[in-house]
Amino acid sequence: MLRRIFHQVWDWLEDRTGLPEMIGRTARHLVPPDAKWWYVFGGATLCAFMVQVVTGIALAFSYIPSAGEAYATLHFISAEAPFGHFLRGLHYYGASAMVLMVGLHMAQVFLAGAYKFPRELNWATGVLLLAFTLAMGFTGQLLRGDQNAVWTVVVAAEQAGRAPFIGQSLGHFIMGGDTVGGATFTRFFAIHVFIMPGFIFAFVGLHLWLVLRHGISEPPKAGQPVDPKTYRREYQELIKKKGRPFWPDAAWRDTVFCVTMIVVIAVLALVSGAPPLGKPPDPSIIDATPRPDWYFMWYFAVLALLPHGTEQYVLVYGPLLVGIILMGLPFIFNRGERSLRRRPWAVAVVVMIVVMIATLWLEGVDSPWSPNFTAPPLSASVVGATNGPVFLGGQLFHDKGCINCHLIGDDGGRRGPDLTDVAGRLSENQMILRIANGAVNMPAYAGNLTPAEMDALVAFLETRKIPGP
Amino acid sequence: MKDPNPEAGGNHCLASPEELSRRKFLARFSLAVGSVGALIVAFPVVGFIVAPFFQRQREVWRSVGKAQGFKVGETVAVEYEDAAPLPWAGVTAKSAAWLRRENADSFIAFSINCTHLGCPVRWLPKANLFMCPCHGGVYYADGTVAAGPPPLPLPRYPVRVKDGDVQIQTSPVPITQ
Numbered sequence: 001m002l003r004r005i006f007h008q009v010w011d012w013l014e015d016r017t018g019l020p021e022m023i024g025r026t027a028r029h030l031v032p033p034d035a036k037w038w039y040v041f042g043g044a045t046l047c048a049f050m051v052q053v054v055t056g057i058a059l060a061f062s063y064i065p066s067a068g069e070a071y072a073t074l075h076f077i078s079a080e081a082p083f084g085h086f087l088r089g090l091h092y093y094g095a096s097a098m099v100l101m102v103g104l105h106m107a108q109v110f111l112a113g114a115y116k117f118p119r120e121l122n123w124a125t126g127v128l129l130l131a132f133t134l135a136m137g138f139t140g141q142l143l144r145g146d147q148n149a150v151w152t153v154v155v156a157a158e159q160a161g162r163a164p165f166i167g168q169s170l171g172h173f174i175m176g177g178d179t180v181g182g183a184t185f186t187r188f189f190a191i192h193v194f195i196m197p198g199f200i201f202a203f204v205g206l207h208l209w210l211v212l213r214h215g216i217s218e219p220p221k222a223g224q225p226v227d228p229k230t231y232r233r234e235y236q237e238l239i240k241k242k243g244r245p246f247w248p249d250a251a252w253r254d255t256v257f258c259v260t261m262i263v264v265i266a267v268l269a270l271v272s273g274a275p276p277l278g279k280p281p282d283p284s285i286i287d288a289t290p291r292p293d294w295y296f297m298w299y300f301a302v303l304a305l306l307p308h309g310t311e312q313y314v315l316v317y318g319p320l321l322v323g324i325i326l327m328g329l330p331f332i333f334n335r336g337e338r339s340l341r342r343r344p345w346a347v348a349v350v351v352m353i354v355v356m357i358a359t360l361w362l363e364g365v366d367s368p369w370s371p372n373f374t375a376p377p378l379s380a381s382v383v384g385a386t387n388g389p390v391f392l393g394g395q396l397f398h399d400k401g402c403i404n405c406h407l408i409g410d411d412g413g414r415r416g417p418d419l420t421d422v423a424g425r426l427s428e429n430q431m432i433l434r435i436a437n438g439a440v441n442m443p444a445y446a447g448n449l450t451p452a453e454m455d456a457l458v459a460f461l462e463t464r465k466i467p468g469p
Numbered sequence: 470m471k472d473p474n475p476e477a478g479g480n481h482c483l484a485s486p487e488e489l490s491r492r493k494f495l496a497r498f499s500l501a502v503g504s505v506g507a508l509i510v511a512f513p514v515v516g517f518i519v520a521p522f523f524q525r526q527r528e529v530w531r532s533v534g535k536a537q538g539f540k541v542g543e544t545v546a547v548e549y550e551d552a553a554p555l556p557w558a559g560v561t562a563k564s565a566a567w568l569r570r571e572n573a574d575s576f577i578a579f580s581i582n583c584t585h586l587g588c589p590v591r592w593l594p595k596a597n598l599f600m601c602p603c604h605g606g607v608y609y610a611d612g613t614v615a616a617g618p619p620p621l622p623l624p625r626y627p628v629r630v631k632d633g634d635v636q637i638q639t640s641p642v643p644i645t646q
Contacts, residue, residue: 066557066559067555067557067558067559067560067561068557068558068559068560068561069557069559071559150561151587151588151589154582154586154587154588154642155586155587155588155603157587157642157644158582158585158586158587158644158645159586161644161645161646162645162646167644167646168644168646169522169523170522171642171644172521172522172524172641172644173519173521173522175521175642176521177521177524177526178525178526178551178552178640178641178642179551179564179641179642180561180642181551181554181555181558181561181562182554182555182556182557182558182559182561182562183521183555184561185561280560281559281560281561282560282561282563283561283563283564283565283589284546284548284549284563284564284565285565286546286565286581286589286590286591287591288588288589288602289602289603290588290602290603300603303585303586303603303604303618304603304604304605304618306618308618308620309620311585311618311620312620369604369605369617370602370603370604370605371600371601371602371605371607373591373600373602399595399596400595400596401593401595401596401598401600404593404596404600405605415605438615438616439616440616441605441616441617442615442616443598443607443609443615443616444615448596448597448598
């Protein structure tokens with residue numbers, strides 16, 4: 001009885017909308033038989049995006065995109081609202097998962113040579129989706145509306161400021177005015193919640209349309225290069241002979257992977273939670289240590305480590321060049337071997353990029369270039385004297401800011417060389433020369449120390465020697 | 470599944486030359502009229518969004534304290550309200566500067582924004598240096614670059630003493646070109 005009613009409703013819907021048949025046919029489109037676990041990352045990215053849409057809408061129920069109130073609503077969501085802490089965590093780790101999955105998806109597609117003919121535009125729309133994803137990550141961090149958000153906007157405006165001709169205007173455009181203020185957050189809210197998701201929806205649609213149009217690429221085999229003249233026919237033959245319906249033969253893997261990902265996101269959200277809020281978004285609080293979220297930490301390191309004078313070019317033309325290379329890739333290399341055995345450079349490129357980002361990321365987390373503002377004065381046991389020039393030198397080492405950038409034992413910063421054993425490396429004269437004249441990354445102290453202070457400081461440094469074996 | 474309207478759109482080949490030229494006209498006409506409609510809506514939308522490209526706020530003098538409250542030679546952080554903050558700006562309406570009394574009647578106001586990427590520099594009074602927490606930029610007491618990546622000296626803001634009050638002129642966040 002129920003079954004009959006269901007069938008009648010189903011048939012009626014089919015007749016009036018035509019959708020059940022169309023959706024079913026699309027879901028059951030044929031895919032290559034050996035498309036297995038390597039093919040789950042694109043679906044996982046979409047899945048993470050859906051998590052973001054749902055959790056984002058929920059957050060919007062309590063969020064006020066106003067500079068004066070965003071911070072308070074974030075506090076409310078994190079500390080007071082039922083499920084708020086969990087929800088914010090889901091949105092944060094969902095974003096992290098989306099960035100990670102889009103990266104894995106891209107690496108997999110590149111390594112499998114799946115961007116070649118006829119799938120050039122699959123890749124190109126994917127590159128745009130990567131850019132939108134990163135833009136979402138960036139604007140999302142700002143909407144937290146804490147002190148870090150304020151300085152992230154300023155840092156972004158300064159980067160845009162390096163663009164030729166329009167830099168100044170672009171910088172003010174990002175801030176929504178001359179300074180960070182009331183206009184800044186409403187604008188980023190509109191971008192994060194309407195504009196970027198709109199683009200993502202549109203381009204995901206296009207991306208999926210292209211996937212259906214050209215089919216999921218078959219796993220590459222060495223010795224079977226892509227030839228635009230014959231590729232389509234060969235692919236159709238393979239699909240006709242050996243194709244499996246996407247639903248459910250392949251889709252079950254996507255489902256399992258996606259759900260596993262959601263479980264991991266949920267566990268992280270419950271256990272670790274979203275990043276804690278910083279200080280209020282008051283630009284007059286100077287005591288700040290601006291840091292990006294993890295997915296931009298490597299770029300933060302790039303900004304610190306660029307050779308002086310090159311940032312003018314790297315900040316503007318670097319991202320532009322990366323964009324051009326990524327967009328141009330499938331059009332330049334649209335034919336030939338897909339298998340990794342015949343494309344050793346593809347492996348090398350991916351390994352190099354991963355190693356580069358990982359290394360820069362570790363450096364960014366560590367930030368040895370940032371002065372240590374919290375180093376306490378050196379203790380008497382470290383200085384090794386309670387009066388006289390060595391004692392005075394030890395005090396000066398702290399007061400003159402040496403300790404902000406140099407280590408003595410475990411105390412101090414790591415911007416400059418570790419001075420625990422400096423007397424083993426430098427003579428008295430060398431020390432005086434260096435202190436007086438400074439270096440690229442060290443201030444010259446000639447005008448900042450009296451001769452007596454210089455003597456005391458050098459006397460202290462002369463005692464910095466690790467006894468030899 | 471059957472197309473319920475097999476006739477619609479599929480009969481080009483039966484059209485006479487007049488019908489074809491009429492159709493061509495109607496297509497172009499619709500596109501042109503549609504564009505006008507889109508432009509009418511787009512004009513205020515784009516204008517509203519890109520206005521900050523061209524808008525410059527007026528600059529006003531803000532008192533940051535009595536002149537006698539500042540000791541000669543000392544550098545202190547002062548805060549003041551932006552020129553024309555929006556009503557909902559909250560604490561983001563505030564700005565800060567490093568103010569130093571040079572002598573009895575002259576003050577210097579430094580921007581707190583590092584010229585590398587805009588992070589807030591801190592003044593180390595005993596070391597006589599400004600240091601940036603982001604990428605390790607260091608400036609001497611006079612604002613010139615001492616070390617690290619900053620390409621330019623710390624910008625200075627106009628400052629004056631009026632009726633015993635030290636006043637700083639509100640300025641845009643300095644953006645290094």
